[in-house]
Amino acid sequence: MKQGFGLHFYFRRIKRLRIKAAILGFGTVGSSVARILGDLKPEGVELVSIFNRDVERKRVDWVPSQVRWTSDVKEILASDVDVVIELVGGLEPAGTWVREALTAGKSVITANKKLIAQDGVALDRLARSKGASLLYGAAVAGGIPVIPGLNQGLAGEKVERIEGILNGTCNFILSKMEQGAEFAPVLAEAQALGYAEADPTEDVAGYDARAKLVILSRIALRADLAIEEIDCRPITPVAAIDFDYAKDLGCTIRQISRAELRNGKVLATVAPMLVPKGSPLAWSRGTENMVLAGGKYGGDVVFSGHGAGGHPTAVAVVSDLLAIAHGSRAVDLPSQKTPVSADFLLRHYIRFVVDDRPGIVAGIAGALAEQDININVILQKSGHDKVSMPFVVTVEPCPVSALRRALAKVAEMDCLRQPPLDLQILEPEG
Amino acid sequence: MKQGFGLHFYFRRIKRLRIKAAILGFGTVGSSVARILGDLKPEGVELVSIFNRDVERKRVDWVPSQVRWTSDVKEILASDVDVVIELVGGLEPAGTWVREALTAGKSVITANKKLIAQDGVALDRLARSKGASLLYGAAVAGGIPVIPGLNQGLAGEKVERIEGILNGTCNFILSKMEQGAEFAPVLAEAQALGYAEADPTEDVAGYDARAKLVILSRIALRADLAIEEIDCRPITPVAAIDFDYAKDLGCTIRQISRAELRNGKVLATVAPMLVPKGSPLAWSRGTENMVLAGGKYGGDVVFSGHGAGGHPTAVAVVSDLLAIAHGSRAVDLPSQKTPVSADFLLRHYIRFVVDDRPGIVAGIAGALAEQDININVILQKSGHDKVSMPFVVTVEPCPVSALRRALAKVAEMDCLRQPPLDLQILEPEG
Numbered sequence: 001m002k003q004g005f006g007l008h009f010y011f012r013r014i015k016r017l018r019i020k021a022a023i024l025g026f027g028t029v030g031s032s033v034a035r036i037l038g039d040l041k042p043e044g045v046e047l048v049s050i051f052n053r054d055v056e057r058k059r060v061d062w063v064p065s066q067v068r069w070t071s072d073v074k075e076i077l078a079s080d081v082d083v084v085i086e087l088v089g090g091l092e093p094a095g096t097w098v099r100e101a102l103t104a105g106k107s108v109i110t111a112n113k114k115l116i117a118q119d120g121v122a123l124d125r126l127a128r129s130k131g132a133s134l135l136y137g138a139a140v141a142g143g144i145p146v147i148p149g150l151n152q153g154l155a156g157e158k159v160e161r162i163e164g165i166l167n168g169t170c171n172f173i174l175s176k177m178e179q180g181a182e183f184a185p186v187l188a189e190a191q192a193l194g195y196a197e198a199d200p201t202e203d204v205a206g207y208d209a210r211a212k213l214v215i216l217s218r219i220a221l222r223a224d225l226a227i228e229e230i231d232c233r234p235i236t237p238v239a240a241i242d243f244d245y246a247k248d249l250g251c252t253i254r255q256i257s258r259a260e261l262r263n264g265k266v267l268a269t270v271a272p273m274l275v276p277k278g279s280p281l282a283w284s285r286g287t288e289n290m291v292l293a294g295g296k297y298g299g300d301v302v303f304s305g306h307g308a309g310g311h312p313t314a315v316a317v318v319s320d321l322l323a324i325a326h327g328s329r330a331v332d333l334p335s336q337k338t339p340v341s342a343d344f345l346l347r348h349y350i351r352f353v354v355d356d357r358p359g360i361v362a363g364i365a366g367a368l369a370e371q372d373i374n375i376n377v378i379l380q381k382s383g384h385d386k387v388s389m390p391f392v393v394t395v396e397p398c399p400v401s402a403l404r405r406a407l408a409k410v411a412e413m414d415c416l417r418q419p420p421l422d423l424q425i426l427e428p429e430g
Numbered sequence: 431m432k433q434g435f436g437l438h439f440y441f442r443r444i445k446r447l448r449i450k451a452a453i454l455g456f457g458t459v460g461s462s463v464a465r466i467l468g469d470l471k472p473e474g475v476e477l478v479s480i481f482n483r484d485v486e487r488k489r490v491d492w493v494p495s496q497v498r499w500t501s502d503v504k505e506i507l508a509s510d511v512d513v514v515i516e517l518v519g520g521l522e523p524a525g526t527w528v529r530e531a532l533t534a535g536k537s538v539i540t541a542n543k544k545l546i547a548q549d550g551v552a553l554d555r556l557a558r559s560k561g562a563s564l565l566y567g568a569a570v571a572g573g574i575p576v577i578p579g580l581n582q583g584l585a586g587e588k589v590e591r592i593e594g595i596l597n598g599t600c601n602f603i604l605s606k607m608e609q610g611a612e613f614a615p616v617l618a619e620a621q622a623l624g625y626a627e628a629d630p631t632e633d634v635a636g637y638d639a640r641a642k643l644v645i646l647s648r649i650a651l652r653a654d655l656a657i658e659e660i661d662c663r664p665i666t667p668v669a670a671i672d673f674d675y676a677k678d679l680g681c682t683i684r685q686i687s688r689a690e691l692r693n694g695k696v697l698a699t700v701a702p703m704l705v706p707k708g709s710p711l712a713w714s715r716g717t718e719n720m721v722l723a724g725g726k727y728g729g730d731v732v733f734s735g736h737g738a739g740g741h742p743t744a745v746a747v748v749s750d751l752l753a754i755a756h757g758s759r760a761v762d763l764p765s766q767k768t769p770v771s772a773d774f775l776l777r778h779y780i781r782f783v784v785d786d787r788p789g790i791v792a793g794i795a796g797a798l799a800e801q802d803i804n805i806n807v808i809l810q811k812s813g814h815d816k817v818s819m820p821f822v823v824t825v826e827p828c829p830v831s832a833l834r835r836a837l838a839k840v841a842e843m844d845c846l847r848q849p850p851l852d853l854q855i856l857e858p859e860g
Contacts, residue, residue, distance in 0.1 A: 124763050125763075143728030143731065144583075146583075148578060149575040153574075156470070156748025156751065157745045158470065163856070225768060239820075241781070242851065249807075249855075265768065268772065272853055276857075279856060297744065297745050298572070298744075298745040298746075299741075301735035305729065305732060306728055311727040312727070319586035334654040340655045340659045341698075344690070349672075349679070390671045423683065425681065426709060426711065
């Protein structure tokens with residue numbers, strides 16, 4: 001073993017050389033990848049070329065001038081690039097290009113779920129035989145690190161069950177219908193917003209989710225499923241009335257992709273299902289994706305986030321690129337301490353317990369005003385003892401330090417029965 | 431670069447040799463690690479020794495007989511083991527042993543959050559200088575692959591904000607208080623269940639969560655924070671009345687650990703906070719842990735699961751062990767297809783739209799009974815047209831195939847205005 005570690009070290013120094021990457025397909029995801037690389041400037045990675053059909057239409061001025069733009073994919077496949085990032089999509093010609101790149105010993109990163117669902121095992125074998133890498137973290141649930149999470153983080157787990165919300169379009173439609181809308185107008189809205197294609201069959205019939213389920217089953221359950229054998233049922237027959245009935249049953253409706261190991265077989269399906277309101281899968285909203293991995297030892301683990309869109313998908317692509325560039329140790333830990341402060345600018349909840357008498361609110365409001373803190377609401381529940389009465393003040397966003405000064409002043413008031421309790425109010429996401 | 435990939439391949443063959451691992455500390459987590467290794471029998475890993483003080487008290491018969499049990503840690507540190515798994519906890523003597531192991535060129539896996547929060551940067555530097563690995567996926571949120579998820583899966587992201595529920599004991603207490611209990615009896619219950627220590631200070635004062643926040647900040651925000659500089663506020667002053675008021679404000683209360691990059695500084699705190707009901711952080715129940723990573727490009731990603739306990743923590747330890755044994759490519763993809771079926775045994779929701787007339791329910795019930803399917807509830811909302819009336823039947827768990835046979839029979843009834851819609855009802859977790 002000792003020589004293994006020695007080599008490891010040597011290997012890592014070599015890896016610190018720059019790897020040359022090329023992007024095939026400069027659409028939404030491709031341009032996000034170029035943007036993130038330009039912004040992060042990660043050590044050890046260089047974008048050297050971009051392929052697109054009719055490339056002149058795509059050319060942008062914010063990409064570094066040394067990047068070569070081309071409409072000839074053969075030029076890239078014959079070049080000395082180390083990593084080909086395939087963002088063309090579809091089975092062909094993308095599949096041929098990926099095979100040619102791997103055959104030439106280049107590593108490949110792809111977001112192409114169809115290709116990986118169909119041919120992933122053979123492509124992985126080809127990559128290994130050439131000492132190259134094939135990574136596809138972007139193929140399932142874009143920005144959510146499900147594939148590395150399962151591959152590395154749950155390597156020591158025996159995952160026996162996968163349940164996922166893998167298609168953002170269906171989730172958008174069904175979570176809108178949950179609020180009372182009918183299918184057809186919501187689909188039209190999703191199309192107008194760019195979430196659904198003009199022909200929405202791939203999404204609403206479940207084919208898109210099914211391809212992702214095949215990939216997840218392979219990684220999590222170590223089971224390779226024939227895609228066309230998986231039962232797939234459309235969300236189209238689900239009507240508003242079903243959400244009413246589902247609610248009466250304590251449930252909502254979501255498109256769920258499930259696969260479960262059972263006696264050497266896999267039970268698998270993609271279909272709209274009733275999901276109990278208490279399940280994490282019922283929490284998903286809009287185009288969010290979610291994957292639940294049920295482990296034999298550690299129980300259920302849930303990953304969620306934005307499953308699609310240019311930026312989230314590009315994050316997965318760039319993460320794969322860094323995995324190739326840096327090996328498994330992507331993080332250089334910081335070399336010095338960072339200054340830390342608790343002075344968040346946030347709304348606060350402050351609960352007082354007082355011996356009720358005139359002037360208390362005026363006193364508190366005055367102490368807050370002195371620190372430029374605005375009161376938002378004052379709440380007081382009835383039914384409490386006058387000499388030990390709790391009431392609550394919420395304040396608009398203010399520095400924690402200012403609030404503490406105000407409360408120190410309030411603490412001097414002799415009507416207080418205990419020190420005031422202040423809690424920050426976490427703002428909703430976004 | 432090409433020679434880099436060649437070496438990679440060579441390197442991986444060498445890595446396929448067995449690595450020898452030793453466990454220091456055979457408590458709940460240590461014995462779970464041995465159990466999982468015995469169960470999974472992962473290629474390339476061998477458990478060779480177990481250290482514990484007074485080891486005879488700990489010896490169990492289900493560990494392979496070639497494993498050496500010892501009360502002398504020096505014996506292990508001087509041996510040829512490749513990986514030391516430190517599960518002793520606390521700063522000393524664990525810290526000295528970890529340093530000695532790394533200095534001897536051994537890799538170290540640890541679940542010791544205190545040690546990593548305090549000394550992680552220096553220990554990482556020591557490990558790198560020796561060409562060894564230091565992995566601590568079990569130190570934060572045990573069974574949830576947050577550290578590999580951030581390290582690998584979000585390597586291409588710029589994480590700007592971390593919000594977490596990092597202490598299962600506080601979450602257990604606060605989620606019980608949300609249901610109306612008072613602090614003291616819930617703490618006693620947590621102690622009786624083994625979730626809280628006899629002296630609960632580490633948990634309820636926020637020190638445990640703070641150590642984990644330091645580790646997450648280092649990995650996610652690339653910021654090293656001095657642990658004692660982080661503002662930390664106990665959950666003890668939170669009373670039942672606060673949950674009442676929080677509810678009026680559309681919130682609940684959780685112990686939240688937050689850190690946020692702001693102009694080269696980090697804002698950080700551990701404290702009970704009001705969390706809006708719509709936030710994923712409000713979904714956590716019982717001893718569950720949750721980490722939200724807010725990224726510049728891909729938005730928020732949420733990881734959740736069981737954060738503590740022997741098995742979940744052991745999964746993280748074994749995953750780290752496999753990362754060392756197999757490098758970044760832990761998964762060998764399956765070499766043949768797995769048979770797939772959709773014949774889940776589940777409850778179903780079936781919605782019929784009928785031209786209402788006598789005998790419909792009898793006909794449907796008969797077709798279901800013929801397939802041994804039991805009806806659970808029949809629901810019918812008023813206010814619908816008699817000639818196009820929707821009603822719902824739910825059935826007890828049955829094979830999908832049997833239900834489809836029954837529905838094919840029902841489809842022959844001429845009162846049906848459209849094909850019946852059947853949806854599986856996803857069972858709650860566990």
